Amino acid sequence: MDNIFINYSLFILFLPLAAFVIQIFFGKRLPRQGDWVSVGAIFITLILSIAMFVAMLLDYNPAFKQEASFTWLDMGAFSIQLGFLVDNITVIMLLVVALISTCTHVFSLKYLEGDIRYSRYFAYLGLFTFSMNGIVLANNLISMYMSWELVGVSSYLLIGHWFEKDSAANAAKKAFLTNRVGDIGFFIGIMLIYTAIGSFAFGDIFEGVAAGTLSGTTLTLAGVGLFLGAMAKSSQFPLHIWLPDAMEGPTPVSALMHAATMVAAGVYLAVRLFPLFTPEALLVVAYVGGFTALFAATIAITQNDIKKVLAYSTVSQLGYMILAVGTGVYTAAFFHLLTHAMFKANLFYGSGSVIHSMHHALHEKHDHETDAQDMRNMGGFKDKMPITYWSMLVSTLAIAGVPLFSGFLSKDAILAGTLSFAQHHPEHFLLPVFGFGAAAITAFYMFRMMFMTFHGEPQMPELTDDIHESPKEMTGPLVLLGTLSVAIWYTLPHFNPISTHGSWFNTLVLPMDAVVPGNLSAYAIEEGAHHAHNLAMGISIGAAALGIGLAVLMYLKKVLSAETWGKRAGFMYDWSLNKYYFDENYDKYLYQPTIRLAKKIAWIDWELYDKYFINGFGHVTAWASRVTGKFDYDVIDQILVDGTGRITEIIGSRLKKIQTGKLQNYLLYVTAGVIVLMIIQSF
Amino acid sequence: MYELNTYLFVAAILFSLGVFGVMTRRNGIAILMGVELILNAANINFVAFSRFGGMNLDGHIFALLVIVLAAAEAAVALAIIINIYNNMNTINVDEASAMKE
Numbered sequence: 003m004d005n006i007f008i009n010y011s012l013f014i015l016f017l018p019l020a021a022f023v024i025q026i027f028f029g030k031r032l033p034r035q036g037d038w039v040s041v042g043a044i045f046i047t048l049i050l051s052i053a054m055f056v057a058m059l060l061d062y063n064p065a066f067k068q069e070a071s072f073t074w075l076d077m078g079a080f081s082i083q084l085g086f087l088v089d090n091i092t093v094i095m096l097l098v099v100a101l102i103s104t105c106t107h108v109f110s111l112k113y114l115e116g117d118i119r120y121s122r123y124f125a126y127l128g129l130f131t132f133s134m135n136g137i138v139l140a141n142n143l144i145s146m147y148m149s150w151e152l153v154g155v156s157s158y159l160l161i162g163h164w165f166e167k168d169s170a171a172n173a174a175k176k177a178f179l180t181n182r183v184g185d186i187g188f189f190i191g192i193m194l195i196y197t198a199i200g201s202f203a204f205g206d207i208f209e210g211v212a213a214g215t216l217s218g219t220t221l222t223l224a225g226v227g228l229f230l231g232a233m234a235k236s237s238q239f240p241l242h243i244w245l246p247d248a249m250e251g252p253t254p255v256s257a258l259m260h261a262a263t264m265v266a267a268g269v270y271l272a273v274r275l276f277p278l279f280t281p282e283a284l285l286v287v288a289y290v291g292g293f294t295a296l297f298a299a300t301i302a303i304t305q306n307d308i309k310k311v312l313a314y315s316t317v318s319q320l321g322y323m324i325l326a327v328g329t330g331v332y333t334a335a336f337f338h339l340l341t342h343a344m345f346k347a348n349l350f351y352g353s354g355s356v357i358h359s360m361h362h363a364l365h366e367k368h369d370h371e372t373d374a375q376d377m378r379n380m381g382g383f384k385d386k387m388p389i390t391y392w393s394m395l396v397s398t399l400a401i402a403g404v405p406l407f408s409g410f411l412s413k414d415a416i417l418a419g420t421l422s423f424a425q426h427h428p429e430h431f432l433l434p435v436f437g438f439g440a441a442a443i444t445a446f447y448m449f450r451m452m453f454m455t456f457h458g459e460p461q462m463p464e465l466t467d468d469i470h471e472s473p474k475e476m477t478g479p480l481v482l483l484g485t486l487s488v489a490i491w492y493t494l495p496h497f498n499p500i501s502t503h504g505s506w507f508n509t510l511v512l513p514m515d516a517v518v519p520g521n522l523s524a525y526a527i528e529e530g531a532h533h534a535h536n537l538a539m540g541i542s543i544g545a546a547a548l549g550i551g552l553a554v555l556m557y558l559k560k561v562l563s564a565e566t567w568g569k570r571a572g573f574m575y576d577w578s579l580n581k582y583y584f585d586e587n588y589d590k591y592l593y594q595p596t597i598r599l600a601k602k603i604a605w606i607d608w609e610l611y612d613k614y615f616i617n618g619f620g621h622v623t624a625w626a627s628r629v630t631g632k633f634d635y636d637v638i639d640q641i642l643v644d645g646t647g648r649i650t651e652i653i654g655s656r657l658k659k660i661q662t663g664k665l666q667n668y669l670l671y672v673t674a675g676v677i678v679l680m681i682i683q684s685f
Numbered sequence: 686m687y688e689l690n691t692y693l694f695v696a697a698i699l700f701s702l703g704v705f706g707v708m709t710r711r712n713g714i715a716i717l718m719g720v721e722l723i724l725n726a727a728n729i730n731f732v733a734f735s736r737f738g739g740m741n742l743d744g745h746i747f748a749l750l751v752i753v754l755a756a757a758e759a760a761v762a763l764a765i766i767i768n769i770y771n772n773m774n775t776i777n778v779d780e781a782s783a784m785k786e
Contacts, residue, residue, distance in 0.1 A: 663782055666708050666716075673704060 007054060007088040008070045014050050014096055015086075015135045017043045018103070022128035029121025040124035041107045044100070044131065051093075051100035058093045064512045066090055069141055071203065083203060087141030090510040091336060095138045095270060098343045102262035103131045105479035106254045109351055112475040113254055113358055123163055123252070130156040134263035137270060142202040143192045150188065150231065150267065154181045157264050161251040173247035180244040184234020191227025194220060195278075204274065211278045218280075225283030228275055229290075236268025236320045239294040243584055246313040253357060256309065257350030260316040261343040269323040269339050276332040277514050285430075288328025288423070292436035295321030297582075299443035303450070304579040307375045308353045311451045315401065316346060318440055322416050325437060330527040331419025333513045338412035340507070341492065345397035345409055348483035352394035355472040355480065356380065356455060359387060363468035372462070377451065382460035386469040389477045391456050393484030398452050400487040402445035403546040408487050410542075411501075413441060415531070418538035422530035438545050445549025453557035501535075692733035700726035713766040713776040717759065724755045 021043035029036040058066065071085025107127060114123055133156055136149030155178075162174030196202060198220060199210035210216055216224065232238075237245035245265070249256055259265065272287065279287065295318050302314035319342050326335035353375075360374035372379055384391045400409035420437045424430055460466045471477065490497065493505045513524035555561045569575070577583065660671075699722050706719030728748040735744020770776050 664779065666778070669704070669708050673708070 005068050005070055007057070007068045007093070008086050010050050010054050011086060011088050011092070011096065011135075011139055014047050014054075014100065015132065015139055017047050018128040018131040018135070020128075022125050022132060025121055025125030025128060029125055032121070035121040035124075037107075037111060037120065037124050040128050041104075041111070043128065044104045044107050047131070048100040048104045051097045054088075054093050055097045058090055058510065059506060062506075062510070064090065064510055066510075069205070071141060074144075082144055083142065083201075084145045085141040085203065086139045087204065088139065091273065092138055094336075094340060094507075094511070095266075096135065098266075098340055099131065099134050099138060099262045102258055102343055102347045103127070103134075105347060105351065105483060106258040108475050109257070109354065109479050110252070110254045112473045113354055114252060119163065123160075126156055126159045126163070127255075127258070130160060130258065130263055134267065137267050141204055143195065143204075143207075144202045146271070147188065147192060150235070150271075151185065153235070153264055153267055154178060154185070157181075157248070157259060160255045160259070161248045163252055163255070164250070167250065169247075170250040173244075173250040177244040177248050180241050181234045184231045184241055187227045187230025187234075188232075189227075191224045191229075191231065194224040194227060198224075208277055221278065222280045222282045225275075225279040226286055229272065229279075229283065229287055232268035232271045232324070233290060234268070235271070236265050236324060237317050238268070238290050238321060238324055239297055240584075242294060242298065242317045243588065245317055246310055246581070249307075249309040249313050253309065253350060253354030256313075257347045257354065260313070260350060261347035265316060265320055266339055266343065269320060269327070269335060272324065272327040273332050273336045273339075276327060279327075284328050284330065286328075288325055288420075288430070288433055291321045291324025291326070291328050292420070292433045293321070294318070295325055295440040296436045296443070297321075299440045299447065301581050302447045303443060304575060306378050307373070308356065308377050308380075308451060308455060309350075309375055311377075311447060312346070312349055312353055315349075315444065315448065318444060319346065319401070322413065322437070322440065325433065326416040326419055329419045329423035329433065331415060331513070331531050333508075333511050334412065334415035334419055334531075336511060337492075337507055338409075338416055341400065341408035341412040341487070344483050345400040345407075345487040348393055348397040348480060348487060349401070351476065351480050351483065352390050352397070355387065355390045355476050356383065358472055358476065359383075359469050362470070366468045367464065377454040379462050380455045380460075381458045382456070382466065383469055384456040386466070387456075387471045389471055389480060393477075393480040394456075395452065396484045397487045398448045402448050402550060403441055403542055404445075404550075405543065406489050408489050408492055410546075411489055411492055414535070414539050414542055417441065417542050418535045419527070419531045421538045421541075422527075422534035425534060426530060438541050441542050442545035442549040445546040446553045447549075449550050449553035450557050453553060457558055689733055689737040692729055692737075696726040696729040696733070699723075699729065711777050711779055713769065713778050714763075716778065717762050717766070720762075721755060721759065724751055724758075727751060 018040075021040045024032075024039050025036050029039075032039065067087070067089040069085060069087045071083045073081055074084040075082040107124070110123065110127070114120055117123060130153070133149045133152035136152065137146055140146035140149060158174045158178040161177050162171050165171045165174070192202070195207055195216065198216035199207055201207065201210070207216075211221065234241045237243075245260070248259065251259070298314045298317035298321060302311050302318065305311045305314060319338070323335040323338050323342070326332060326338065357374050360380070364370070364372055364374055396407065400407035403410045403413045417434065417437050420434045424434045492507060493501070495506065496504050513528065515524045552562075580586070703719045703722030703724075703726060706722060707716050708719075710716050710719065728751050731744040731748045731751070733744075734740070735742065735747075738744075766776055769781050773781060775781075
């Protein structure tokens with residue numbers, strides 16, 4: 003009974019892995035290419051996760067915590083303990099991962115139907131889920147780092163699922179390499195912590211930091227190092243470049259990756275390790291997050307690809323979470339992670355449903371040129387795809403921060419924390435500006451997307467007849483997640499649509515005090531956020547209303563012309579449309595110089611090192627071997643070896659003459675010998 | 686009048702004749718006869734030493750053994766010679782040199 007949660011969570015961890023192993027080896031030979039293996043495994047995982055979640059609610063204990071560890075590596079004085087940690091955050095996160103992963107599996111049944119690597123796709127989904135659960139369950143940095151890398155690998159495999167397309171292969175590579183940059187930081191952070199504290203386990207680390215074993219600049223550097231890992235995974239500026247490209251993967255994968263796994267990993271890491279961040283490190287975190295939130299939102303305004311809009315909105319929302327961690331309200335970050343997972347996954351499934359339908363319609367018309375993801379080709383789908391429309395609308399309201407929907411609650415918590423932080427530190431007034439600005443822009447571009455896709459006149463009327471609602475496998479997850487985007491689920495047991503005060507989440511996930519000496523206590527942060535709450539709520543509703551209003555005027559009523567305003571914005575419009583030329587500038591100032599440097603080094607390597615040093619060795623060796631070869635042949639072979647042979651031959655040919663083969667001759671020799679012996683004897 | 690030396694002398698003559706026959710004859714059967722002479726020279730020595738050396742009947746028994754051996758040897762050797770004759774139409778041992786280099 004003691005560690006029953008750990009036992010459950012081990013099943014949750016390893017079932018997807020088992021599905022992966024079965025699929026990768028036998029998938030193609032199983033009936034239906036074995037999709038039922040993966041779906042079955044993930045369903046059991048989901049049921050177990052729900053069971054754990056219910057048990058957690060029944061227990062209703064904020065201090066609940068179970069931990070188990072074992073020795074993984076033992077080399078004398080040096081030993082590494084790995085282990086699992088289950089507390090309320092873990093249970094909630096496991097449920098989110100299992101839920102989104104299950105939805106993705108079910109959604110993929112239809113979306114990927116007939117794909118050439120169908121079984122392999124499901125195998126990788128299993129691996130992805132396993133890796134993410136590994137991060138969630140880790141109680142130490144080492145096993146977290148392992149799973150962290152596994153997430154990187156499986157995202158690489160899934161983004162590059164259609165690797166015949168160059169763009170998909172490149173996007174996979176980009177995601178992997180960009181993540182490597184962060185991983186190096188993560189690893190440096192781990193090593194700094196281990197050097198000072200001598201343990202990888204979270205508990206030991208927190209104790210060590212509280213005791214002052216690790217402090218000052220080193221601790222700040224360690225925190226920033228760990229945060230660099232989170233930045234890459236959660237695609238924070240300036241390492242955000244991989245995420246929009248990752249849209250090249252199948253849409254359900256985008257949903258999984260952008261809602262529950264991968265990008266959530268970075269935030270989860272920051273939430274888990276929050277207590278050891280120093281104020282300086284937290285400032286870095288806050289500014290990176292805040293800036294990313296606003297920056298990505300401004301890019302999303304002008305994108306025309308429906309998935310690109312959602313991708314940048316993900317970057318922006320992740321920025322919010324990171325901002326929340328930076329300003330100390332890290333439970334709000336986790337809350338936003340939870341609500342965001344639901345509505346963002348839903349938006350991605352919705353976009354997947356739209357794209358699926360567009361593909362289908364274009365296919366009917368034998369049109370293979372038109373981009374099925376471009377919103378300029380859509381419009382007026384509202385009545386054709388009612389389920390998709392309504393569920394996406396709910397999620398859009400949620401992400402825009404409209405009261406009664408889940409996003410409002412979590413965003414409000416974050417903004418309140420940020421506002422309170424700025425009230426205490428007026429010099430950091432930019433942080434709430436980032437936050438509220440991003441809130442307004444988010445509302446604007448999300449409704450722009452909705453209006454362009456579902457409202458107005460169809461831009462390609464010839465397709466309208468072929469646009470249909472998607473099959474049950476696809477609408478099911480939409481309805482489920484749409485329902486979960488309503489605020490009510492998160493305020494239980496109270497029915498208060500605008501505040502989470504006293505809700506199960508706020509009761510069960512209590513903020514931990516930072517262990518760094520001198521940091522504000524969790525209580526103080528909470529108090530501050532509470533005071534700022536009403537003001538933050540007012541501003542955030544105003545910001546959302548402003549954004550939605552603008553979107554209505556521009557894209558629904560067409561009172562304001564989007565084009566005129568785009569022209570009026572001038573260079574800003576171009577910058578936003580081209581994502582601030584990030585890829586181009588990285589290419590120009592980072593990749594190309596690197597390639598040039600590599601070419602220079604390759605030239606030195608070839609022209610100088612290879613030609614003179616390596617080839618020189620070769621020449622000397624060849625000359626030496628010719629000399630020794632000559633000696634070997636002329637002296638050893640000719641004189642010594644052949645000489646011995648010739649001498650033996652001469653002696654043999656002489657001696658063979660006495661061997662006549664006649665018995666009588668031998669007898670004669672014997673007799674003569676005996677006579678000689680007798681004569682010698684007789685003397 | 687019959688002393689040991691007399692017997693040994695006779696045996697020595699027989700042995701020398703036998704060796705001479707083995708060495709000089711080309712006829713396989715003649716060589717075989719030489720070998721028989723050598724064996725019988727040895728037999729005379731056995732018996733003589735047994736008689737004059739006071740060793741009861743040990744030498745006699747050994748002589749009988751040699752006679753049996755000689756009989757067996759003659760049988761095998763004659764069989765070989767017959768085979769040589771069948772194959773080569775001769776019993777001249779110099780001509781039976783197929784295995785010579």
